[in-house]
Structure formats: structure tokens, C-alpha cells
Amino acid sequence: MLIILLLILLLLLLLIFLIILFFIAKIHLLINWQWDEENKSLYMETSILHITVYRKEIDFMTLEVTSLLDGNVDKTKALLSPMCTLLKKANIEKVEAKADVATEEPDRTAYVYVMLKSLADSITAMTGNHENVQINVSANFSEETFESVGECMISFKLSKTIKELIEINRIRKG
Numbered sequence: 420m421l422i423i424l425l426l427i428l429l430l431l432l433l434l435i436f437l438i439i440l441f442f443i444a445k446i447h448l449l450i451n452w453q454w455d456e457e458n459k460s461l462y463m464e465t466s467i468l469h470i471t472v473y474r475k476e477i478d479f480m481t482l483e484v485t486s487l488l489d490g491n492v493d494k495t496k497a498l499l500s501p502m503c504t505l506l507k508k509a510n511i512e513k514v515e516a517k518a519d520v521a522t523e524e525p526d527r528t529a530y531v532y533v534m535l536k537s538l539a540d541s542i543t544a545m546t547g548n549h550e551n552v553q554i555n556v557s558a559n560f561s562e563e564t565f566e567s568v569g570e571c572m573i574s575f576k577l578s579k580t581i582k583e584l585i586e587i588n589r590i591r592k593g
Contacts, residue, residue, distance in 0.1 A: 444468055444577040446584075447512070454479075455566040467577065494590060501586040508580055509573045513551045514542060516569030521559035532558040 444467055451462040459479035465472055518535055522528045539554035546552050554569075 440468075442578045446575045446577055446580070448573045448575070450571045450573075451569070453568050455568075456564065494593065497590045498587060501583040501590070505575065505580055505583040505587070506573075508583075509575055511542075511546045511552070512572040512574050514546070514554060514569070514571050516554045516567065516571070518554075518556045518567040518569075519559050519564065520556065521562050521564050523563050525560050528558050528560055532556060 447466045447469075449462075449464045449466075453460055461477045461479070462475070463477075464474045516539070520528060520531050520535060522531060535556045539556050543552045543554060
């Protein structure tokens with residue numbers, strides 16, 4: 420009888436611990452990218468309590484574009500709504516990015532530069548913590564290239580985003 424009571428008490432303590440953990444836990448999403456002549460890649464990692472639960476690296480140099488488009492358009496459209504809701508609840512922890520823009524025509528380079536600079540300023544304004552956001556955009560009028568390197572860390576409270584995460588998982592599994 421005493422052993423059963425101890426097991427019930429242990430289960431209750433474990434349940435209380437999991438409930439508290441649910442309300443304080445954060446999901447961290449880390450995104451690294453590099454886009455230049457030699458390397459076009461994206462790395463994503465998701466962790467909860469510093470335990471990695473998802474990791475994906477995409478190399479755009481070897482990726483077939485048709486494999487991205489075949490049958491995934493409807494799924495991508497369905498993912499947009501829960502993803503936007505999730506991003507509204509996100510906290511941007513850190514953004515470090517550098518982009519060097521150059522096209523074959525100087526006027527087009529200027530337009531792209533202004534557009535990217537405006538986007539960078541908007542991202543900086545959206546985040547309340549300007550110390551953790553460093554986005555540098557530069558224009559190169561002497562050669563034709565686009566290079567970008569960056570890192571972004573976003574966090575979500577698990578208790579506030581569980582509905583969207585379940586919806587995203589349901590859509591992904593189809």
C-alpha cells in the first residue's frame with residue numbers, strides 16, 4: 420500500500436513538473452544562411468530547453484527546383500496562416516546579417532539596395548532590442564554578384580504557440 424502511495428505521489432510530482440515546464444519552456448529556432456558564388460545553403464535548428472529536436476541543412480547548389488514545386492503548392496499555402504500567427508507570437512532574440520548587392524545595371528543595383536535597406540530598417544524597428552539586431556546592406560557597383568551571410572534566432576513560448584505547432588505538424592504530415 421505504501422509503495423502505491425509513493426508511486427502516485429511521484430506521478431503527481433512529475434505531472435506538476437511537466438505542467439510548470441510547459442508554461443516556462445521556450446522553443447528556440449536558429450537559422451543560419453550563406454549565399455555566395457561557392458555556397459548557397461540554409462541551416463535550421465529547433466531546440467527546447469537546449470535539447471535539439473529538429474535539424475535541417477539545405478544546400479541550394481544541389482537541390483532540384485522541381486522537387487520543391489511538385490505537389491507542395493497547396494501544402495505551402497495551408498502552412499502560411501499558422502506560420503504567420505506563430506511569427507506574430509515570436510520574440511526575435513538575435514539577427515546578424517550582411518548583404519552585398521550588385522546587378523548588371525547600376526540603377527537596378529540602387530533599387531535593390533534601397534529595397535533591402537528598407538527591409539533591414541523595418542526588421543530593426545520591429546524588434547525592441549536594437550543591440551541584438553545588426554543588419555548591414557551594401558551596394559557594389561563594380562561587379563555583378565549577390566552575397567549574404569547571416570544568423571537569426573527566434574524564440575516562442577511553448578504554452579502560447581502549441582495550437583499553431585500542432586496545426587503545422589498536421590499539415591506537414593498531410
